[in-house]
Amino acid sequence: MIRVGVAGAAGYLGGELLRLLIGHPGTEVAHAVSTRFPGRRVDSVHPNLRAQTDLLFSAPDELGACDVLLTATPHKATMSLLPHLRDRAKTVIDLSGDFRDPDPAVYERYYGVPHTAPELLGAFVPGVPELFRAELAEADLISVPGCMAAAAILALRPLTGLIGPDVQIDARTGSSGSGALAGDANLHAERSGALRVFAPVRHRHEAEVARLTGLNARMTATGVEAVRGVQVVCHATGTASADERAVRRAYRESYAGEPFVRIVAHRAGTHRLPDPKLLSGSNYCDVGFAVDGDRITAIAALDNLVKGGAGAAVQCLNIRTGQPETLGLGFPGLHPV
Amino acid sequence: MIRVGVAGAAGYLGGELLRLLIGHPGTEVAHAVSTRFPGRRVDSVHPNLRAQTDLLFSAPDELGACDVLLTATPHKATMSLLPHLRDRAKTVIDLSGDFRDPDPAVYERYYGVPHTAPELLGAFVPGVPELFRAELAEADLISVPGCMAAAAILALRPLTGLIGPDVQIDARTGSSGSGALAGDANLHAERSGALRVFAPVRHRHEAEVARLTGLNARMTATGVEAVRGVQVVCHATGTASADERAVRRAYRESYAGEPFVRIVAHRAGTHRLPDPKLLSGSNYCDVGFAVDGDRITAIAALDNLVKGGAGAAVQCLNIRTGQPETLGLGFPGLHPV
Amino acid sequence: MIRVGVAGAAGYLGGELLRLLIGHPGTEVAHAVSTRFPGRRVDSVHPNLRAQTDLLFSAPDELGACDVLLTATPHKATMSLLPHLRDRAKTVIDLSGDFRDPDPAVYERYYGVPHTAPELLGAFVPGVPELFRAELAEADLISVPGCMAAAAILALRPLTGLIGPDVQIDARTGSSGSGALAGDANLHAERSGALRVFAPVRHRHEAEVARLTGLNARMTATGVEAVRGVQVVCHATGTASADERAVRRAYRESYAGEPFVRIVAHRAGTHRLPDPKLLSGSNYCDVGFAVDGDRITAIAALDNLVKGGAGAAVQCLNIRTGQPETLGLGFPGLHPV
C-alpha cells in the first residue's frame, strides 16, 4: 500500500485527488492537508465523498512522512511551500504552475513574479506519461502540466514534421479551473452562460506547449458554460505531405497502446470530434483533427480536474510506484450527461 | 418628467430599475446611489447599459430631492436606512423585505431580528397593482412583495372560495435572487446545475402570501439552474364546485384587462403552462392551473427581477404618477432563449 | 461470469446498462439488442464506451440464451415484447413501466391502454433492494420502479407511522428521462433552461409510490435544466410524535447498513440536503428531511439512469446472482460538476 499525502486537499484539484486515491486499490491517503479547514471532515467540503471516507483534514504542520506527496496548492504559494515539504516524501508530484519550466525567466514572464526556488526547477520531470514514461518511472520530482497545456501537447505532438512552427491555440475551459474560492468573476449569475475571453492573448499555458512541442505556440483562452472540461482547437499550417491519411497515421502511431488517449476523428456523427462533455470524471484525453488543403485543425478534450490534473498525477504515481498504469482510473465517463 | 432616485443601484434589482427607468419615456434618473461604487460609471457594473447612459453612481449622502425614490437596498439594512431617506421624495417604493407586513412580530419571526422602524409598517401599500390599484394611485409608501410571494399571490388569489385554506407552495428560483455579492454558495462551480432546496420549510415569503390571500400558505424553495426566473407550483384542495371550468372562469374574471397577467393553461403543447424561461426581461406574470378531481395545481412564473421586483416597482410608479400603467414595460420576452 | 443480454441497448437506459455491465467484473455482455442499429458498433451510439468495448448491436432475433436479460425497451412496447423473450434467460429484469403494478386496471388508468400480458403482472418482484432484498435473491422476474417513484419510495418509506396518509410529491427531472428520440419538446433550444411542468397532476409514478408506501401519494412533475438527475420534494403532515429527532431516528434505522442510501440532512452548508447534481453516474440515493411543527418535508435525489434505472437493475442482478451487492457500482459521483 502506497501511503500518500495531499496538500491543498480542500481545493477542487485536491478533492479530485482524494476521490481517485480513496477509490484506488493500491493507495492509502495518510494526510489531507488544508490550511482553511483543519479538523473538519473531508466530506463536508467534498460532498461526493460521503460514505467513502471518514478522513479529516489536517493542518500543514501535521503532515507526516509518506511515500508520495501530491501538492495541489496555489500558484505562487507552492514555490515557497514545496521546499519545506520536500523531505516528507520520497516522491513529490506537484500540480501547481510553479515548477513546470526549468527556466525561471519563463516563470517570471508568465506569472509576473520572480521564482523563489529556482534551484529546484531543473529537477522536475513533466507529468506527461505519453512523452516521459521512462523518466517518470524514476522521477522524484514530477510537475503535472496545466490542463490546457496538457490537451494542446497531446493534440500537437504527433504533428511534428507535418506542420509549420506557428500554431494558434484556442482553448476553452469550464469554471472549476479557477478554483474553489468565490469572487465577483465566478459568481453564478455572472459566469453562467458566459463566453468570457479571459486571455485574448498570451495565456500562460502557451509556454508549456512551446517547450514540450517545440512549436511557436500562441494561446487564447475562453471560459465557457461548464464546470469541468477543457477543449483546445489548434490551428496549424500543414506541410506538403500532410494530407489526411498522413495525419491520421501520425496520430495512430503516436498513441497506439496509450491507455488514456483516444483518437476521435470520424467523418460523420454528433460526436465525431473530441468534446469534454463526454469526459467528466474520466482520465481520457480525446484527440482529433481535420485537414483541408494546407489547413490542419487539431482538437483535444479532457476533464481539467482529471487528465488535466489529478488523474494525470495518479497516472504518474502509478508509473513511479510500479503499479499498473491504469489502476484507479477506470471510470470511462458518462453519456448522456 | 418624473425625477427618480434609486438606492442600492449597484445590486441586481438596482440594475434592473436603472434599465427600465433609463428606457422609460416618462422618467429621468436623477440619482443612482451605491455605497460600494460612488463615482464609478453605472455601466461599469451593469454592462448592458453601455451606450445607454453616462450616469455615475453617487454616494448615499449625495442623494438629493426627487419625485420618487426606489430603494433596492438589502433586507435588515433598509429598515434603518429608509426613515432617513423618507423626506427626499414624495413617494418611496421599497423593494426590500423590510416593510411588507404591518405586524412587526411577523417580521421578527421570519427575519430573526426585531424591526427597528415599526411605526412605519402600517403606512405601506403592497406593490401589487392587480389587488391594490386604487390605493397605489395615492400611496406615498409602497412595498413591493418578494418575487416568490408575488407569483404565488397571483396564482392563488383567484381561487378564493374554490379551494380549502391549506396550500403547499413549491417555489423555484434562479441565482440572481441571492444578489450580486459573491459567496461560497453562489460560486458557479457549486451553483451550476444545482437543485438546491435552500428552504425545505417556512420560506419567509409564505407570510406575505398568507396575508394577501388569506390562505394558510406553506412555502418550500429550491434554487434551480437559471439566473433569472421564479416559478411557483401551488398544491391546493378544491371545493365541490371547483371543476376545471369554474377554475378557468375564476382566473379569467380576475385577470380580464390586466395588462401584465396572462393565463397560460393549454391542453397540449410544449409551452402549455407557465415557464419563466420565456419571461426574462418581461413584466408578465403567467398563471396557469390543472384540476384532477379535488386536486388543484396552480402555477405562476415571472422574472424575479422584473415582475418580481423592478418591473412591479415601475408599474406602481406609473400608477402613482398618473402615467399609462404599461409605460416602459413593453418588452415581451424572447423565444427561444 | 454471468452472461447478460440487454434489449433496448441503444436507448439511454440501455447505454447505462452497458456502461455498468462492461465495467462489472462479474458479468459479460453477450447481446446488446437494438432494432434501430443492428450491426453497428455500440460505441458509435454511446461514445463514452469508446475503447471500452468492440461490441456490436444485434437484431432482436439474434438474441440468444443468457443468464440474465435486462429489458430497457419502451413503455407499451415491452408488454408485447417481454413474453416472447421470457425464455431466453432464467431471470428477466425489466426497466420499463409495463410490469410495475400487479393490477392491470392501474396500468390502464395511468398508461391509457389495456395491458396485453396481464397474466405476468403478478409474478414480478419490485426492483427495490431496500424493501425486497430477500425476494430479489430468488426472483425470476424483476421490475425496476420508475426513477421518480424510486426516489419518492426511499424518501417516504421510513416515515410510516410518523406522517398522515396524504402526501404531495413535487418531482423534478432532467431531460434524459424522456429518452433518446428527438422531438419538438426536447429540442435543445426549447428544453434548455426550462422549468416545464409537464405533469401538473397525476404523474404516473404516483401509483407506484402509493403501492409501495401505502400512502395516498400525488405527484406533480417538472422538467428542469439538467440531463441527468431526479429530485423529489415530498410534503407530508407529521403525527404528534414526529419531531425532528424521531424522524432522523426513523431514517437511520431504515437505512443502517444500506450500501446505496445516504442520509443527507445537515443544519448548514451548501450541500445540506439531497441534490442530484452530485450524483451523476453514481448509484446513491441521498435522502433528507426537514421538520417544522407538523410539516415534514422529505427529499430524495438520485441519477435517474443509475439508481433510478440501470444501477438499480445491476444491484438487483448482483443480489439475484449471489454476487456482492455493490459490485460494479462503486463510482461515487463528482464534485464539482
Place this chain on the structure above:
Amino acid sequence: MIRVGVAGAAGYLGGELLRLLIGHPGTEVAHAVSTRFPGRRVDSVHPNLRAQTDLLFSAPDELGACDVLLTATPHKATMSLLPHLRDRAKTVIDLSGDFRDPDPAVYERYYGVPHTAPELLGAFVPGVPELFRAELAEADLISVPGCMAAAAILALRPLTGLIGPDVQIDARTGSSGSGALAGDANLHAERSGALRVFAPVRHRHEAEVARLTGLNARMTATGVEAVRGVQVVCHATGTASADERAVRRAYRESYAGEPFVRIVAHRAGTHRLPDPKLLSGSNYCDVGFAVDGDRITAIAALDNLVKGGAGAAVQCLNIRTGQPETLGLGFPGLHPV
C-alpha cells in the same frame, strides 16, 4: 405604416422578425407565412408573443402584396422560392444563405449544390448597414449575412491596413442557429453542455467574410452551451504600425456614430471583452480586441437571431423605408441573465 410580410415565419428567425415587427411603431405585419402551420395562431408557436398579437399563420399562396417581404426560409429552398415571391413586394430582404455572394461558384463550393437562380445573385446588397448604408437606402434586394459572418466582418473590417491577409476565425454559436426542426444532433441531452466542433475547417460563412473584408479568412465553428449568441475570436498578425493605440483608433473611427456597434475592450473587469451572454434580444454587436506584439486578437459578439439576423433585417428595413434606423430596436439586453 409599412406593410410587411414574413416568409418562414414559424422558424426561429421568423419568430424574431415577428417579435421585432409587431413591437415596431412603423410597421404592420400583414402576412406571416408558414408551410407547416397555416391557420394556427402565431403565438402557439412563438409563445413570447402571447398577448402581443392575434395573428394567424397564412399558407404560402395566401401571401399578398406588401411593401417589404422578409424571407427567413431555409438555405437551398429559398433560391427556388424567392423568384416566385419577388413581385409581392417592392423590397425583399432575405435572411437565408442563398443570395449572399454574387458568384454562383462560391455558392456551389460551400453549399454543395448548383445555384438555381444565378441571374438574381448580382442584384443583392449585403445587409450590413455599417458598410453599405447608402446602397441599402435604395436597395430592392437585400441579403443579410450569416450570423457568424456578420460578427467577423464587424470585428475585422476596421483592421484593414493594420493586419496581414491571413485570418483564423474561431466562431462559437448557440443552438438556435441550427433552427427549430428537431433532430438527433440538437436533442437536449446531446446538445446540452456540448463543445461541439461541427465545422473544424471551412465553415461556409468564411466566404462571406472573405468577400466583405478582402481577407483570406478561415473559419472554424463550435456549438457551445447557449441557445442564443455568437462570438468570434479572430487571430491576425499585425503590421509594424499596429500597436494597441493604432488599433483602438481604427475601431473608434470605424464605429463613431454607429448606433449598434459598441467597442468593448477594457483593461480589467469581468465584462472587459465582448460576450454574447449580455446581448440576448439586443441589436448590438460588441467588438473588442487585444494586442500583444504582432499578435492581434479581434473579438465580436452578437445575438445570432437579432444583429445576426432579424435585427439586422429590421435595421435595413428602417434604412430602406426612410425611418429612424434604430426604430423598434431599442432593447439593450439584460444583466445578469
